[in-house]
Amino acid sequence: MRQGLRGERLVALFILAWLAFHPPIVTLFGVSATVMGLPVLYLYLFAAWLCVIVLTGLVVGRGDAGGPDGPGETARGEREG
Amino acid sequence: MLIPSIILAAAFLYLCLLFAIAYWGDKRADAGRSLVANPYIYALSIAVYCTAWTFYGSVGRAAASGIDFLTIYLGPTLVFVLCWAVLRKILRISKANRITSIADFISARYGKTQVLGGLVTVIAVVGIVPYISLQLKAVSASFNVLIHYPQIVMPSAVSTVPLLQDTALYVALVLAIFSILFGTRHIDASEHHEGMVAAIAFESVVKLVAFLTVGVFVTFGLYGGFGDLFDKAMESADFARLLTATPSSTFGNWMTLMALSMAAIICLPRQWHVIVVENVDEKHIDKAAWLFPLYLLLINIFVLPIAVAGLMEFRGQQADADTFVLALPMLARQEGVALFAFIGGLSAATGMVIVETVALSTMLCNDLVMPVLLRLKWLRLTERKDLGRLLLGIRRGGIVFVVLLSYLYFRLIGESYALVTIGLVSFAAAAQFAPAIIGGIFWKTANRWGAFIGLGLGFLLWFYTLLLPSFVRSGWLDETLLTAGPWGLALLRPQALFGLAGLDPLSHALFWTMLVNIGAYVAVSLVTRQSAIERIQAASFVDVYRRAEAGQRFWRGTATVADLESLLVRFIGAARASQELAEYAARRNLNLGKMREADAELVQHAERLLAGAIGTASARVMVASVAKGETVSLDEVMAILDEASQIIEYSRRLEQKSQELEVASSELRAANVRLKELDRMKDDFISTVSHELRTPLTSIRSFSEILHDNPNIDPAQRSQFLGIIVKESERLTRLINQILDLAKMEAGRMDWQIERLELKEVVDDALAVTRGLFAERDIRLEVDIPAGLPKIEYDRDRLIQVIVNLLSNAVKFCDPVHGRVAIDAAVEGPGLEGGAVRVSVHDNGAGVALADRARLFERFQQIGNTMTDKPQGTGLGLAICRQIVERFGGRIWVDSEPGRGAVFSFLIPSSPAKAQAAQ
Structure with a gap:
């Protein structure tokens, strides 16, 4: 049962990451502005990427735990970008 | 002091270090203290994905088209998110089947078909050789750039060096030796090459640190950090476009690169080799799932800064962006950083070449050469005593063959292309394996002809739409092939096949190859039949978690x-x-x-x-x-598979049945307990009833006998005795009537005549019946039935029976001297629909002790000592009342303060039929 849940979480994360790394979401950040001296697009891609990595680590590493940190962190990450 | 001899010495020392590490790794493995059996080394070895193309080419691509170089690394990240579903399954299957390569995997899945393995090998070699040559080109080009220090000379300006002075040739040969020494140690190719993996992991560290060093140097040395660098870049519109250009303009290209890199991370032979064949423990994939993407992220952080810095520093010069990683430190006269960058690029290239040649040579040996040799009967190979040496010989030959072929390709064709383009052509070739692999582990119906035709057609189109144009670019073929099409057929132009124009060449090729590949794979699989062994293999691959020993x-x-x-x-x-x-x-x-x-x-x-x-x-x-x-035979296979699935089905059903049985038996047990209880109650009931019946019968009989035996009895006494007999008979009749009533009610066979009743009339009727009783005992009766009570729906006679029972009880038990009985009624429970009506009968007798209240309404329960007191009733009256009241959801109870009388009340819903329906 737990493994099933882990699989489902990873599939959901995959879909989320897929959306985050593809147009039109990526296109949204193609503006000619900088945040803290960094171009928005550059910052967004790396921040989103890091979030995906962290979430993968959380889901895979603690297959049975880690409920609350799921969607919350991603939302935060996307806002950063 | 960057003179050629120092550069060469550094490169040579670095390669020696690699040999030493690999040697040490193998020694440790032989001693049983594995160096590589941990997830960190595993993740680092997967980073062989980052080749010289990453090291030099990413900057080149970023300088040309901005952020879309990232797709090459975001794709693998996406795949590793799904490691649980895809990679773990592939690992499990491969371990169970001792898979030695990607060709082996595909041929094993589709019925251990040699010809399929051969086809995969051919595709892999043709597709990957350009990629290996790209690494050699990178080494050669970076060396040529470095030796001209302090001048910065672009590789295109360097005339082709003579064969024997070409560093790439020597590097290629050294790498071949390395691969032979550490990549072909075992005859069993599914065993691990721990030394090689240790060296690869070390190379991954070196190239990461080298690239980060250059990045930090450029960003914080040449410029004042990210902010400064990007601020300066944003001033120029051209550079600002690079930083903010989004895939919207090249939407198709972005998707294409993502798809290619997702396929490549599994389908490239070297990735397959490190991820699958060299995997020591399936659990390592869990950590690698985030460690490897993290590595990719780190190595890419500085790509864009370096590209932008390079473009700004070399503005107006004819600069090859592929060399920025080297040229920027050289420009700043940072010899150490430049040399380290060169070593980093060398490590990226060598790691790739080593693993790729080992993987390809295994495929060449196991899936192409050996099958052919074993088929050539005149070689009499099958009769030779020791084929192990031959195997190793073929593999070593395969390594040399692949390395030399790559070098040849580099010498003949390599100069005409940017690094990235060659790499992507190889990615597209490797991607052809994806449908057969992914379909193979999830879709049982897929068969060898589907895989064969899909792969074959995909490969042909790849060759036609990607490789041929690259030959044209390098001048081997006439330009008109691209512009006018073969034989002047414009419809067949390789980069606008069937008139499909408007896509970039890569997306165009990916579209056509995947269309025919997946299309043929699915269609042919659906219309042709599987042989027995295919069916077994398909089942054992797809159901690997369920049936490890299938087949x-x-x-x-x-x-x-x-x-x-x-x-x-x-x-x-x-x-x-x-x-x-x-x-x-x-x-x-x-x-x-x-x-x-x-x-x-x-x-x-x-x-x-x-x-x-x-x-x-x-x-x-x-x-x-x-x-x-x-x-x-096929029939037998079907029987075996059916048998297996039948057994599974049987056991599932058996389990279900046994669960049902358990439930049923517990129900039975409960029913049995209940039955025993009922049986005991029936026995009690019968013995009580007999007892109750015997008392009046005995007295009737005794008095009858007295009258019978004494004919001369005094008439006064006779009439007294006869009176007793009559009274006892009446009691007997009443008792029997009540027992019958109770039995009928309990059995639910009573006829209920429901009608709408005015409570006041009912009470009046009951009072009329009992008036005599009150008069006889001289008991005061107070009646307080308010007008306007809601009408109730009930059986009139039964309700009268209840009230009469309560009244006569009250008469019996009230104070013998100053007897007083009151009856009142009220509406209760306005929450209930239509409300409920409560009727209470008060008396001023001795009251009922708390302990007796509950059992008062049970059958044959009389208050007081039945042994001394003469029973004053049948003991069934209240039990019957309860049956009547509770029949339609009512309630009957008694309140009492001992010594101050008792109040018997009952409550009935005013429309009990409805109330019952609602329950």
């Missing part, structure tokens, strides 16, 4: 043990063969010495052992050559 019974063992042993000895050596067989015998408690005929499982085991050495397809052929019996 065990493919051979009907008619091979002799001796034949099998000699076969094993020839391929894996005498020592290993006897050791393996002894282990097998010990595990299964067999004495192989006494066995003549090998059973099916031993045959299977031998085939598995051979598969590790020569690939699954060849192993099957070899075992078939000694197993005299035929393989099982």
Whole structure:
């Protein structure tokens, strides 16, 4: 049962990451502005990427735990970008 | 002091260090203290994905088209998110089948088909050789840039160096030696090459640190950090476009690169080799799932800054962006950083070449050369004593062949292309394997013809739409092929096939190759049938988690043990063969010495052992050559599979049945308990009833006997006795009537005449019946029935019976001297629909003790000592009242303060029929 849940979480994360790394979401950040001296697009891609990595680590590493940190962190990450 | 001799010495020392690490890794492995059996080394070894193309080419691509170089790394990240579903399954299957390469995997999945493995090998070699040559080109180009220090000379300006002065050639040869030494140590190709993996992991560290060093130097040395660098870049519109250009303009290209890199991370032979073949423990994939993407992220952080800085520093010059990683430190006269960057690029290139050649040579040997050699009967290979040496020889030859072929390609064609483009052509070739692999592990119906035709067509179109144009660019073929099409057929132009224009060449090729590849794979699989062995293999791949041992019974063992042993000895050596067989015998408690005929499982085991050495397809052929019996037929396979699934189905049903049985038996037990209880109650009831009946009967009989035996009895006494007899008979009749009533009610066979009633009338009727009682005992009666009570729906006679019972009870038990009984009624529970009506009867008798209240309403329960007091009722009145009231959801109870009388009340819903329906 737990493994099933882990699989489902990873599939959901995959879909989320897929959306985050593809147009039109990526296109949204193609503006000619900088945040803290960094171009928005550059910052967004790396921040989103890091979030995906962290979430993968959380889901895979603690297959049975880690409920609350799921969607919350991603939302935060996307806002950063 | 960057003179050629120092550069060469540094490169040479670096390569020596690699040899040392690999040697140490192998020594540790031999000693049983593995260096690589941990997830960190595993993740680092997967980072062989980052080649010289990443090291130099990413900057080049970023300088040309901005952020879209990232797609090459975001794709693998996406795949690793799904490691749980895809990679883990591939790992499990590969370990179970001793898979040695991607070709082996595909041929094993589709019925151990040699020709399929051969096709995969051909595609892999043709597709990957340009990629290896790209690494050699990178080494050569970076060396040529570096030796011109302090001048910065672009590689395109360097005339082609003579063959014997070309560093790339020597690097290629050294790498071939390395691969031979550390990549072909075992005959069993499914075994791990720990030294090689250790060296690869080390190279991954070196290239990461080198790239980060250059990045930090450029960003914080040449500029004042990210902010400064990007601020300066944003001033120029051209550079600002690079930083903010989104995939919207090149939407298709972005998707194409993502798809290609997602396929490549699994389908490139070297990735397959490090992820699958060199995997020590399946659990390592869990950590690698985030460690490897993290590595990719780190190595990409500085790509864009370096690209932008390079473009700004070399503005107006004819600068090749692929060399920025080297040229920027050189421009700043940072010799150490420049040399380290060169070493980093060298490590990226060498790591790739080593793993790729080992992976390709294994495929060449197991899936192309050996099957052909074994088929050539005149070689009499099958009769040779020791084939292990031959195997290793072929693999080593394969390594040299691949390396030299790559070098040749580089010399002939490589100069005309940017790094990235060559890499992507190879990615597109590797992506052709994706449908057969992914379909193979999830779709049972897929069969060998589907895979073969899909792969073949995909490969042909890849060749036509991507490789041919690259030949044109390098001047081998006439330009008109691209512009006008072959034989002037514009419809067949390789980069606008069937008039499909408007896509970039890569997206165009990916679209057509995947269309025919997946299309043919699915369509052919659906219209052709699987053979027996395909069906077995398909089941064992797709259901790998469920049936690890599926397909065990493919051979009907008619091979002799001796034949099998000699076969094993020839391929894996005498020592290993006897050791393996002894282990097998010990595990299964067999004495192989006494066995003549090998059973099916031993045959299977031998085939598995051979598969590790020569690939699954060849192993099957070899075992078939000694197993005299035929393989099982399709019908038998179906029977086996059916049998297995039937057994699973049976056991599932059995489980279900046993659960049902458990539930049923617990229900039965409960019912039994209840029945026993009822039985006991019935016995009690009968004995009480008999007792109650006997008392009046006894008195009737005694008085009748007295009258009978004494005819001269005094008339006054006679009439008294007769009066007693009559009264007792009446009591008896009443008792029997009540028992019958109660029984009927309890059995639910009572006829209920429901009508709308005015409560006041009912109470009046009841009072009329009992008026005599009150008069007789001189008891005061107070009636307080308010007008306007809601009408109630009930059986009139039964309700009267209840009230009469309560009234007569009150009469019986009230104070004998100043008897007073009151009856009142009120509406209660306005929450209930239509409300409920409560009727209470008060008396001023002795009251009811708390302990007696509950059992008062049970049958034959009378308050007081039944032994001394004469019973004043049948003991059934209140029980009947309760039955009547509770029949339609009402309630009856008693409140009392001992010594101050009792209040018997009952409550009935005003529309009980409705109330009952609502329950």
